[in-house]
Amino acid sequence: MNSTVIYNKSIATDVHFLLRLKWSEKKIPTPGQFVMVSVSDASTSLDPLLRRPFSVFDAGKGWIELLYRVVGRGTSLMSTLKKGDKVDVLGPLGKKFPTPKEKNKLIMVAGGIGIAPFYLLSKTLKNSKKDAVLFFGARTKVDARLSAPIKKLGIKVKVSTEDGSLGRAGYVTDAVLDFIEKDSVIYACGPMGMLKATAKLAKDAGVLCYVSLESSMACGIGVCLGCALKASEDVKKTKDKEYVLVCSEGPVFNSKDIEWEKL
Amino acid sequence: MNSTVIYNKSIATDVHFLLRLKWSEKKIPTPGQFVMVSVSDASTSLDPLLRRPFSVFDAGKGWIELLYRVVGRGTSLMSTLKKGDKVDVLGPLGKKFPTPKEKNKLIMVAGGIGIAPFYLLSKTLKNSKKDAVLFFGARTKVDARLSAPIKKLGIKVKVSTEDGSLGRAGYVTDAVLDFIEKDSVIYACGPMGMLKATAKLAKDAGVLCYVSLESSMACGIGVCLGCALKASEDVKKTKDKEYVLVCSEGPVFNSKDIEWEKL
Amino acid sequence: MGKVIKKSTKKTSTQLSVRLGTLELANPVITASGTFGYGLEFKAYMNIDNLGAIITKGLSLKPRKGNPGPRIVETPSGMINAIGLANIGVEAFINEKLPLLKKTKTKIIANIFGETVREYSELAKRLSDVEGVSALEINISCPNVKKGGMSFGTDPKEAARVVRAVRKATRLHVMTKLSPNVSDIKQMVRSVESAGTDSVSLINTIPAMAINAETKRPVLGNVMGGLSGPAIKPVALRMVYEAASVATVPLVGIGGITTAVDAIEFILAGASAVQIGTASFITPSASESVVSGLKEYVKKNGDIKKLIGALKV
């Protein structure tokens, strides 16, 4: 779908951007879903060729918002988008975070730009909101500002920074440990290492854990089979599947379904 | 050289643009020379890959100006350049128009965007200016507006339009014919068909004729040998050359040096 | 008025139809194996009835899981894939996908591959028994399997063995898909022709590799993969043109086609039809757009069949 840029502004740091686009698709994105963005116009350039996947950060009537970090060619090009520019977007794609049960204490664990899908999730939380907490692992206190929008929603935010410049020093997963209760349910998104540690943590504590995963994608719609990740032994046995597709079966998975050793 | 855009504005029609760039090279472009423009930034896109050649339309202290028509991918990208954007430019390249002798009556013949090199040439004309005339062949009267800047310099402008909507109807070369005198010298730039006709005209009339030619270019500096055009029998015999290089031996050639039948 | 319009649409539609020997297609646009799933996935994005044909993901006798990830990586104007021919297997295809798929009026072509000649012929037999499959495309050129695959694709004699076995096993139209990884594509064309193929499609992906300079590791789990997309179009065009100089059966052009103009280039070079691959990843409805573009073209310029091999050299 050809979409018009409403704004594209840097947020928190000069490598993080918030891109708001007009949205005329009938389907409204739900928390955890993503879109695939064409960063170049094929009539003028065939490179970069493939679309880039981004979680939906926020969505409202007639618009969606993406929060992204400039890491390479595609996101550099995106950062030059201006109000009124057109950009082709495919979506919403993938499965959403399962809606947490009322009784569950929701623990969100985000690392860096992995915070993106949690804003929309937080917004949809109702009564359970008071019990929800976001553990946010950032590199520095500057990056940590990315959690401000979620804090504003009334979610408790606990920051860890790698350099100790704000909140707890060290890995975000260390902070989570003390916090897990019996009826906790963990939702995590961030770097693979963090997700792996979170999955282990959840397993050890015996609580449910959903992770939003990344993988290289070509199509985003389940046909190229490019985004496959190894499924856990469990899935292999019960469903005779060796791989799961991040784009169509995920990006949100029960952490038990993934073979963490292979990542 | 990395150059900053001073402005990039449409002129006369919505497919013609005037691009002014900062110019810090020591070499100042002379009339007939060209530059090679990188339309994409290699750190974000490798397509389009090659630079695009453009005549220098005008040059002043610390800036140059290009007049271009949007025809494809590269020029489309160029048309989105905005003040302050950076663009990589190589040049000035190629040979200039020979300075016309005082006694010569200068006849400039331009077809469409082929008018580009004649502005700078016209500007450098001194006493001879009163005798210089530009024959400008345009598709329509709207395109014909491209000749206004040259008219402002005090050059006589005679327009032909293909559709007869302004000036003489038909090919520009027909208009030139009646105008040639013994001491005329013709400078021509435009589509191949027009140049071919002009060269024939000059030959028949026995007057000197210089043409500014185009050819597909990769390097613009005489090393890829990609821009070669067939040389005339004359050149072949006297210089043992079968081809001439448009970028380094041209783009301006004596029309006698080119094998027009092969174009 | 309504009638007049109908007539002109009809004219356009016959002018778009092409014939690959025994196989008649409503238009020359086919979706390439491995890039269009089993066809059904695209219903959400386009009308699959508008296509000339749909080619399935490569099918093997048994389901295959595929290669460890990463399976794809982007390259300048292209991508490398090392999916490893993951597929649900021929039985699941027949039972789960075909019943739904054959509801489209678009022709269905099953892409098949085996590790032995016998596997190819068994696949051909199995797929000839069922209704809804119009043709078989023999993939002898996939670079992503350890056994078979590539060696069939680069040795004219081995290729001919496979084609002969499939030819014997089926009455369906047999299309043979060639690998670009040969010095002399003409020799391959001649060889599979004499073995009885009804048409030849080319090219499959070009063996390729990407390296991560930081980790000092290959990017792909499988180390190597196949390059596809616009980057390979100039190579594909050349091979189709070379193949056309010797082919007596119809050719199907593949490689980097994203627009109707690209398709016309392949047709001029000698292809009777084209396949759209990687482009469907970037725009799911890319193949439908190519059909629309060709429709416009024939409205202005007349029958597409006149274009086949019409390159003026």
Next chain:
Amino acid sequence: MGKVIKKSTKKTSTQLSVRLGTLELANPVITASGTFGYGLEFKAYMNIDNLGAIITKGLSLKPRKGNPGPRIVETPSGMINAIGLANIGVEAFINEKLPLLKKTKTKIIANIFGETVREYSELAKRLSDVEGVSALEINISCPNVKKGGMSFGTDPKEAARVVRAVRKATRLHVMTKLSPNVSDIKQMVRSVESAGTDSVSLINTIPAMAINAETKRPVLGNVMGGLSGPAIKPVALRMVYEAASVATVPLVGIGGITTAVDAIEFILAGASAVQIGTASFITPSASESVVSGLKEYVKKNGDIKKLIGALKV
């Protein structure tokens, strides 16, 4: 302080030097044949002393005019050229270019091609007689000549014949440049090795074609040409990696290299040096930038020689 800085530069410079058998280069960056003229043209844009080596435009016994235009066309992330090996001939090179060229401290490699084995060996003899040429690169792979050229490049036996003849005719370092247009690059490497080549460079351009759908004509005057530039990098990397699995002589990687990171990828795949081709058209000083980038790299990571073939698979 001055001394300290000098020392560290020295360290960097030894850490950048590589050895191709008998040929020692100050750094692994070589400019590719046909993309750097005769070297002198680039003096206006960079310091050619900073390069590892310069390879001349392909030289033949007699001057060659080349193909009719258009000779080049842009393609997605690449370009096709059909220059037709236009060159001033070996005598003019020796008399007019070499005297000026040999003033640089950069090693000069003469790229040679003939239409017969004899022509190759005569060229080799002639260039061994003169001072200033450090090595010969045998081009057996240019797709742009009607005779010779390609057939030498795709037949291992023919390739070996050429190499053997050149080997006999010279005491200079012999580098053999391979065509990508083969099914099995390993076989070609083995063959030219056993014929006595001192190093192997790869790849030359990939045979390709472009068509103008509007005029219905090939874009290039010569119909076909060779594809180069970033589009072919994934194919080139794969071939270097495959070649490295069998090669006993040093390899030189070529194909779409535009940055130091690209160069490192080829070195990891097994190349001891790299050549910069098309990139010099886009930025005349591209090769110098690759040298600078590698300099930065070794400052941080130490000797470049440790990287050669260091890919972790």
